[in-house]
Amino acid sequence: MGAARPDGYHELVTVFQAVSIHDVVTATPADGVELVVSGGTDGVPTDGRNLACRAARLLARTAGVPAAVRLELDKRIPVAGGMAGGSADAAAALLACDRLWGTGLDRAALLELAAELGSDVPFALTGGTAVGTGRGERLTPVLAPGQWHWVFGIADGGLSTPQVYGELDRLRTAGGPGGEPTVTAGAEPAALLAALRGADPRQLAAALGNDLQPAALSLRPQLRQGLRAGAEAGALAGIVSGSGPTCAFLARDADHAVRLAATLSGAGQWRTVRVAHGPVPGARLLEG
Numbered sequence: 464m465g466a467a468r469p470d471g472y473h474e475l476v477t478v479f480q481a482v483s484i485h486d487v488v489t490a491t492p493a494d495g496v497e498l499v500v501s502g503g504t505d506g507v508p509t510d511g512r513n514l515a516c517r518a519a520r521l522l523a524r525t526a527g528v529p530a531a532v533r534l535e536l537d538k539r540i541p542v543a544g545g546m547a548g549g550s551a552d553a554a555a556a557l558l559a560c561d562r563l564w565g566t567g568l569d570r571a572a573l574l575e576l577a578a579e580l581g582s583d584v585p586f587a588l589t590g591g592t593a594v595g596t597g598r599g600e601r602l603t604p605v606l607a608p609g610q611w612h613w614v615f616g617i618a619d620g621g622l623s624t625p626q627v628y629g630e631l632d633r634l635r636t637a638g639g640p641g642g643e644p645t646v647t648a649g650a651e652p653a654a655l656l657a658a659l660r661g662a663d664p665r666q667l668a669a670a671l672g673n674d675l676q677p678a679a680l681s682l683r684p685q686l687r688q689g690l691r692a693g694a695e696a697g698a699l700a701g702i703v704s705g706s707g708p709t710c711a712f713l714a715r716d717a718d719h720a721v722r723l724a725a726t727l728s729g730a731g732q733w734r735t736v737r738v739a740h741g742p743v744p745g746a747r748l749l750e751g
């Protein structure tokens with residue numbers, strides 16, 4: 464992670480992997496942009512500020528069509544959890560409205576709109592495993608032939624992404640545990656990419672890291688106990704996911720992930736524990 468740029472964003476090199484936890488976004492005709500949220504609704508903006516509504520309006524403006532859609536979000540991805548759930552909804556809304564309105568934008572045009580909406584939205588469209596550069600919106604696919612098994616510890620309450628980035632800046636200025644920029648812009652996380660190619664979870668475990676972790680831990684010190692519980696339960700590695708507070712634990716295989724999840728559920732550190740695998744595709748159209 465580099466330092467803050469003049470526009471406030473941080474230049475980064477990150478490896479994204481899409482995992483098998485998803486929201487369902489349903490788009491149907493309406494007079495204006497309407498939004499209904501169900502599932503884990505706590506903290507989800509239910510008005511026009513919701514990223515899915517912004518995606519619909521941006522597409523309508525670009526294509527020169529009326530912004531007329533009812534969007535129903537069935538939330539299963541933790542909200543404000545550092546798992547890019549809002550970005551996933553925005554990517555899905557772009558695809559769904561493109562189909563509903565027959566705007567027929569090509570992939571490149573959709574990716575451009577996605578980048579305008581948020582740094583993680585292009586990846587939410589493409590999915591798989593990819594290196595993100597710039598502010599995370601420039602993507603290069605990564606060869607990751609294996610299937611990876613993860614357990615996610617979902618904490619009570621969310622963390623705000625800008626606040627976590629702000630805390631990283633503060634720690635760096637203070638010379639705290641965030642330290643100096645550890646990744647220069649444009650550098651490749653070589654060990655991580657080699658581990659992904661090799662399909663060996665132990666090698667991947669050794670290469671996992673997250674520069675935002677010290678900032679998330681500083682804002683939410685209880686996460687340390689959660690990470691420790693994961694290590695004690697036998698996770699190969701545990702890291703804060705994105706800007707947190709969700710933590711991702713790497714398992715050896717599918718069976719190990721189920722056992723690890725059961726132990727972590729019993730440990731009492733997490734509101735919910737979920738098993739998932741990756742990589743999976745990004746946003747997809749399901750005709751209904």
Ligand code: C5P
Pocket residue numbers: 471472473474475580581582583597598599624625626628
């Ligand atoms: O792009 P997105 O709207 O998702 O970013 C949310 C916030 O996260 C930004 O306003 C910024 O504070 C922070 N951010 C950043 N550097 C990035 C991505 C996000 O500082 N590369």
